[in-house]
Amino acid sequence: MSDTDPIVTDDAPRNDNPYSQGVRAGETVYVSGYGPVDPETGDDVAGDIRTQTNQVLDNVAAVVNEAGGDGLADVVKVTVYLTDLDDYDEVNEAYGARFSENQPARVCVEVARLPGDVRIEMDAIASLG
Template sequence: MKQIIYTEKAPAPIGPYSQAVLAGNTLYVSGQIAFELSTSGDLKAEAQKVMENIGNILAEAGMNYENIVKSSIFLKNMDDFGLVNEVYGSYFTSMPPARETVQVAKLPKDVNVEISVIAVQ
Protein backbone atom coordinates (compact mmCIF):
# COMPACT_ATOMS: atom_id res chain seq x y z
CA MET A 1 0.00 0.00 0.00
CA LYS A 2 2.82 2.42 0.88
CA GLN A 3 6.22 2.30 -0.82
CA ILE A 4 9.26 4.35 0.18
CA ILE A 5 11.05 5.94 -2.78
CA TYR A 6 14.77 6.67 -2.43
CA THR A 7 17.50 7.65 -4.87
CA GLU A 8 21.19 8.37 -4.39
CA LYS A 9 20.71 11.17 -6.96
CA ALA A 10 19.03 13.42 -4.37
CA PRO A 11 20.08 14.38 -0.84
CA ALA A 12 19.54 11.76 1.83
CA PRO A 13 16.94 12.77 4.44
CA ILE A 14 18.37 14.77 7.35
CA GLY A 15 15.70 13.56 9.76
CA PRO A 16 13.06 10.89 10.31
CA TYR A 17 11.35 11.19 6.91
CA SER A 18 11.58 9.67 3.43
CA GLN A 19 12.55 11.42 0.19
CA ALA A 20 9.16 10.34 -1.13
CA VAL A 21 6.30 7.97 -0.42
CA LEU A 22 4.21 6.29 -3.10
CA ALA A 23 0.69 5.52 -1.88
CA GLY A 24 -1.42 3.92 -4.58
CA ASN A 25 -0.75 6.00 -7.67
CA THR A 26 0.12 9.18 -5.75
CA LEU A 27 3.69 10.20 -4.98
CA TYR A 28 4.35 12.58 -2.09
CA VAL A 29 7.82 14.14 -2.43
CA SER A 30 9.32 15.71 0.70
CA GLY A 31 10.64 19.24 0.53
CA GLN A 32 13.86 19.36 -1.44
CA ILE A 33 16.71 21.76 -0.74
CA ALA A 34 20.18 22.40 -2.13
CA PHE A 35 22.17 23.20 1.00
CA GLU A 36 25.47 22.74 -0.84
CA LEU A 37 24.58 25.80 -2.97
CA SER A 38 22.72 27.91 -0.39
CA THR A 39 25.74 30.02 0.53
CA SER A 40 27.03 30.43 -3.04
CA GLY A 41 24.94 33.55 -3.62
CA ASP A 42 23.58 31.95 -6.80
CA LEU A 43 19.88 31.54 -6.08
CA LYS A 44 19.20 30.45 -9.65
CA ALA A 45 21.65 27.54 -9.28
CA GLU A 46 20.10 26.65 -5.92
CA ALA A 47 16.57 26.58 -7.37
CA GLN A 48 17.82 24.59 -10.38
CA LYS A 49 19.39 21.97 -8.09
CA VAL A 50 16.17 21.69 -6.07
CA MET A 51 14.22 21.01 -9.27
CA GLU A 52 16.84 18.47 -10.39
CA ASN A 53 16.52 16.68 -7.03
CA ILE A 54 12.75 16.52 -7.55
CA GLY A 55 13.26 15.19 -11.08
CA ASN A 56 15.58 12.45 -9.84
CA ILE A 57 13.07 11.34 -7.21
CA LEU A 58 10.25 11.38 -9.76
CA ALA A 59 12.36 9.25 -12.12
CA GLU A 60 13.03 6.73 -9.36
CA ALA A 61 9.25 6.33 -9.05
CA GLY A 62 8.80 6.02 -12.83
CA MET A 63 7.40 9.55 -13.21
CA ASN A 64 8.47 12.95 -14.54
CA TYR A 65 7.55 16.62 -14.10
CA GLU A 66 4.35 16.14 -16.13
CA ASN A 67 3.02 13.91 -13.33
CA ILE A 68 3.19 16.74 -10.77
CA VAL A 69 -0.27 17.98 -9.78
CA LYS A 70 0.65 20.18 -6.78
CA SER A 71 3.72 22.09 -5.66
CA SER A 72 4.59 24.05 -2.54
CA ILE A 73 7.43 26.57 -2.68
CA PHE A 74 8.91 27.98 0.51
CA LEU A 75 11.17 31.03 0.21
CA LYS A 76 13.44 32.64 2.74
CA ASN A 77 12.78 35.98 1.01
CA MET A 78 9.73 36.71 -1.15
CA ASP A 79 11.88 39.19 -3.09
CA ASP A 80 13.41 36.06 -4.70
CA PHE A 81 10.01 35.02 -6.10
CA GLY A 82 10.73 36.17 -9.68
CA LEU A 83 14.02 34.33 -9.99
CA VAL A 84 12.76 31.10 -8.44
CA ASN A 85 9.57 31.32 -10.51
CA GLU A 86 11.66 31.65 -13.69
CA VAL A 87 13.61 28.47 -12.90
CA TYR A 88 10.52 26.59 -11.70
CA GLY A 89 8.49 27.66 -14.74
CA SER A 90 11.08 26.29 -17.16
CA TYR A 91 10.08 22.77 -16.04
CA PHE A 92 6.40 23.26 -16.93
CA THR A 93 5.87 24.37 -20.52
CA SER A 94 2.20 23.35 -20.54
CA MET A 95 -0.44 22.44 -17.96
CA PRO A 96 1.54 23.52 -14.86
CA PRO A 97 0.51 22.07 -11.49
CA ALA A 98 -1.44 23.87 -8.78
CA ARG A 99 0.91 25.71 -6.45
CA GLU A 100 1.42 28.06 -3.55
CA THR A 101 4.50 30.09 -2.71
CA VAL A 102 5.09 31.41 0.78
CA GLN A 103 7.84 33.24 2.63
CA VAL A 104 8.96 31.53 5.81
CA ALA A 105 11.06 32.69 8.75
CA LYS A 106 13.71 30.01 8.29
CA LEU A 107 14.36 26.86 6.27
CA PRO A 108 16.44 23.75 7.07
CA LYS A 109 20.20 24.23 6.78
CA ASP A 110 19.46 27.96 6.27
CA VAL A 111 18.73 27.45 2.54
CA ASN A 112 16.92 30.05 0.44
CA VAL A 113 14.31 27.81 -1.21
CA GLU A 114 12.56 24.50 -0.52
CA ILE A 115 10.06 22.83 -2.84
CA SER A 116 7.79 19.83 -2.23
CA VAL A 117 5.47 18.22 -4.77
CA ILE A 118 2.67 15.72 -5.18
CA ALA A 119 2.61 13.67 -8.39
CA VAL A 120 0.11 11.18 -9.80
CA GLN A 121 0.70 8.32 -12.24
Protein backbone atom coordinates in the same frame (compact mmCIF):
# COMPACT_ATOMS: atom_id res chain seq x y z
CA MET B 1 -5.36 2.28 4.56
CA SER B 2 -3.60 1.97 1.22
CA ASP B 3 -0.23 0.36 0.69
CA THR B 4 2.64 2.79 0.58
CA ASP B 5 6.21 2.42 -0.59
CA PRO B 6 9.07 4.67 0.47
CA ILE B 7 11.13 6.04 -2.39
CA VAL B 8 14.90 5.85 -2.04
CA THR B 9 17.34 7.20 -4.61
CA ASP B 10 20.96 8.34 -4.70
CA ASP B 11 19.93 10.94 -7.30
CA ALA B 12 18.35 13.14 -4.62
CA PRO B 13 19.83 14.23 -1.29
CA ARG B 14 19.60 11.73 1.54
CA ASN B 15 19.84 12.43 5.23
CA ASP B 16 19.50 10.81 8.61
CA ASN B 17 16.22 12.53 9.49
CA PRO B 18 13.16 10.38 10.20
CA TYR B 19 11.35 10.80 6.87
CA SER B 20 11.39 9.32 3.37
CA GLN B 21 12.67 11.10 0.28
CA GLY B 22 9.23 10.38 -1.08
CA VAL B 23 6.35 7.99 -0.63
CA ARG B 24 4.33 6.30 -3.34
CA ALA B 25 0.71 5.58 -2.44
CA GLY B 26 -0.94 3.89 -5.39
CA GLU B 27 -0.38 6.17 -8.38
CA THR B 28 0.41 9.22 -6.24
CA VAL B 29 3.92 10.24 -5.19
CA TYR B 30 4.47 12.59 -2.28
CA VAL B 31 7.91 14.18 -2.49
CA SER B 32 9.49 15.50 0.69
CA GLY B 33 10.79 19.04 0.87
CA TYR B 34 14.13 19.65 -0.82
CA GLY B 35 16.50 22.54 -0.70
CA PRO B 36 19.26 23.28 -3.22
CA VAL B 37 21.47 20.39 -2.13
CA ASP B 38 23.76 18.52 -4.51
CA PRO B 39 22.99 14.80 -3.98
CA GLU B 40 26.58 13.78 -4.77
CA THR B 41 28.29 16.06 -2.26
CA GLY B 42 25.52 16.77 0.23
CA ASP B 43 26.44 20.45 0.01
CA ASP B 44 24.25 23.40 -0.91
CA VAL B 45 24.87 24.46 -4.50
CA ALA B 46 26.61 27.76 -5.02
CA GLY B 47 25.09 30.38 -7.24
CA ASP B 48 22.11 32.64 -7.53
CA ILE B 49 18.51 31.79 -6.64
CA ARG B 50 17.84 30.57 -10.22
CA THR B 51 20.65 28.03 -9.94
CA GLN B 52 19.36 26.96 -6.56
CA THR B 53 15.79 26.67 -7.88
CA ASN B 54 16.97 24.39 -10.67
CA GLN B 55 18.79 22.15 -8.18
CA VAL B 56 15.66 21.88 -6.05
CA LEU B 57 13.63 20.89 -9.12
CA ASP B 58 16.29 18.35 -10.13
CA ASN B 59 15.95 16.78 -6.68
CA VAL B 60 12.15 16.64 -6.93
CA ALA B 61 12.35 15.14 -10.43
CA ALA B 62 14.81 12.47 -9.23
CA VAL B 63 12.36 11.21 -6.61
CA VAL B 64 9.48 11.11 -9.09
CA ASN B 65 11.69 9.26 -11.58
CA GLU B 66 12.68 6.71 -8.95
CA ALA B 67 8.99 6.10 -8.22
CA GLY B 68 8.48 5.16 -11.87
CA GLY B 69 7.32 8.53 -13.11
CA ASP B 70 8.44 10.98 -15.75
CA GLY B 71 10.10 13.59 -13.57
CA LEU B 72 8.53 17.03 -13.49
CA ALA B 73 6.04 16.08 -16.22
CA ASP B 74 4.09 14.09 -13.61
CA VAL B 75 4.09 16.79 -10.91
CA VAL B 76 0.59 18.11 -10.18
CA LYS B 77 1.18 20.25 -7.06
CA VAL B 78 4.18 22.15 -5.68
CA THR B 79 4.70 24.16 -2.54
CA VAL B 80 7.56 26.69 -2.73
CA TYR B 81 9.07 28.00 0.50
CA LEU B 82 11.19 31.16 0.25
CA THR B 83 13.02 32.96 3.03
CA ASP B 84 12.74 36.20 1.05
CA LEU B 85 9.82 37.02 -1.26
CA ASP B 86 12.13 39.44 -3.06
CA ASP B 87 13.44 36.27 -4.77
CA TYR B 88 9.96 35.47 -6.12
CA ASP B 89 10.40 36.84 -9.66
CA GLU B 90 13.71 35.06 -10.26
CA VAL B 91 12.38 31.80 -8.80
CA ASN B 92 9.28 32.13 -10.94
CA GLU B 93 11.38 32.54 -14.10
CA ALA B 94 13.49 29.45 -13.38
CA TYR B 95 10.42 27.47 -12.27
CA GLY B 96 8.42 28.53 -15.35
CA ALA B 97 11.18 27.39 -17.68
CA ARG B 98 11.04 23.91 -16.14
CA PHE B 99 7.24 23.70 -16.19
CA SER B 100 6.56 25.26 -19.59
CA GLU B 101 4.42 22.29 -20.76
CA ASN B 102 2.92 20.96 -17.54
CA GLN B 103 2.04 23.70 -15.07
CA PRO B 104 1.08 22.18 -11.72
CA ALA B 105 -0.96 23.86 -9.04
CA ARG B 106 1.33 25.82 -6.75
CA VAL B 107 1.56 27.63 -3.46
CA CYS B 108 4.43 29.98 -2.58
CA VAL B 109 4.99 31.13 0.99
CA GLU B 110 7.62 33.19 2.75
CA VAL B 111 9.08 31.51 5.81
CA ALA B 112 11.37 32.79 8.52
CA ARG B 113 13.98 30.07 8.13
CA LEU B 114 14.62 26.75 6.36
CA PRO B 115 16.80 23.80 7.42
CA GLY B 116 20.44 24.45 6.60
CA ASP B 117 19.64 28.15 6.27
CA VAL B 118 18.93 27.71 2.55
CA ARG B 119 16.86 30.32 0.71
CA ILE B 120 14.44 27.95 -1.04
CA GLU B 121 12.75 24.60 -0.52
CA MET B 122 9.99 22.79 -2.40
CA ASP B 123 7.83 19.75 -1.85
CA ALA B 124 5.62 18.20 -4.49
CA ILE B 125 2.88 15.75 -5.35
CA ALA B 126 3.02 13.75 -8.57
CA SER B 127 0.44 11.58 -10.29
CA LEU B 128 1.67 8.53 -12.18
CA GLY B 129 -1.72 7.49 -13.48
